[in-house]
Amino acid sequence: MIRSSLNVASKIKTTLWKMAIGYLPTLSNLQVRRIAAVSCCPICRADEESIKHVFQECLFTRQILQDLKVASSPFNGERDALTIINKLKSPEEDKSTISVLIKEIKERVRWFALIDFRYVPRKANEAAHILVEEGRRHASPRFWIEEAPIEVEAKVA
Ligand SMILES: [Zn+2]
Numbered sequence: 585m586i587r588s589s590l591n592v593a594s595k596i597k598t599t600l601w602k603m604a605i606g607y608l609p610t611l612s613n614l615q616v617r618r619i620a621a622v623s624c625c626p627i628c629r630a631d632e633e634s635i636k637h638v639f640q641e642c643l644f645t646r647q648i649l650q651d652l653k654v655a656s657s658p659f660n661g662e663r664d665a666l667t668i669i670n671k672l673k674s675p676e677e678d679k680s681t682i683s684v685l686i687k688e689i690k691e692r693v694r695w696f697a698l699i700d701f702r703y704v705p706r707k708a709n710e711a712a713h714i715l716v717e718e719g720r721r722h723a724s725p726r727f728w729i730e731e732a733p734i735e736v737e738a739k740v741a
Contacts, residue, residue, distance in 0.1 A: 592729075592730075597729050597730070600727050600729050601729065603635060603639065603727070604727050606635055608635055608638075610623075610633045610634055610635055610637075610638055611623040611624070611625070611626070611632070611633035612632045612633055612634040612635075612637075613634075613635075625637055625638075625642055627642060627643070627644045627688055628642050628643040628644060628684075630642075630643065639725075640725070643684070643685070644685055644688065647682060647685050651665050651668065652712075652716060653713075653716060665703060666703045668682070668686070669701045669702065669703045671686045672686060672689060672690065672693075672701045673701055710739055711732075711736050711739045711740050714733070714735045714736050714739055715728075715732065715733065715736050718733045718735065718736070
């Protein structure tokens with residue numbers, strides 16, 4: 585079942601493996617090891633920054649998952665994705681319901697020497713959407729580390 589022919593960066597494989605075994609340096613994990621004093625999520629401040637919170641529960645994550653149509657939402661995927669890109673590019677302060685997320689992203693990008701946000705229509709990333717549909721068919725999170733689902737591999741082959 586494991587194939588090494590899939591061209592996935594080893595850094596991604598390592599991160600997925602660490603995520604699967606609960607070994608990422610979240611504030612929750614760092615607090616247990618007495619490296620961090622607080623474990624509250626610095627983005628949403630709603631809960632402890634655990635791996636589950638970072639990848640499933642955080643407001644920021646949920647917004648991205650909704651935008652990618654991984655989670656159900658009242659969002660209109662492509663149109664709202666473009667809206668978000670436009671908000672990120674705008675020098676004006678956002679006043680919408682996702683203003684907290686936009687502000688947080690804008691604060692974080694100050695650390696990059698160069699960064700560009702671009703909108704990619706659904707047609708340009710069909711493999712990602714097939715992967716999302718495959719993920720939706722499972723109740724619990726799935727991790728494809730060495731190979732992708734057959735439908736995805738067929739699309740990118
Ligand atoms: Zn959070």
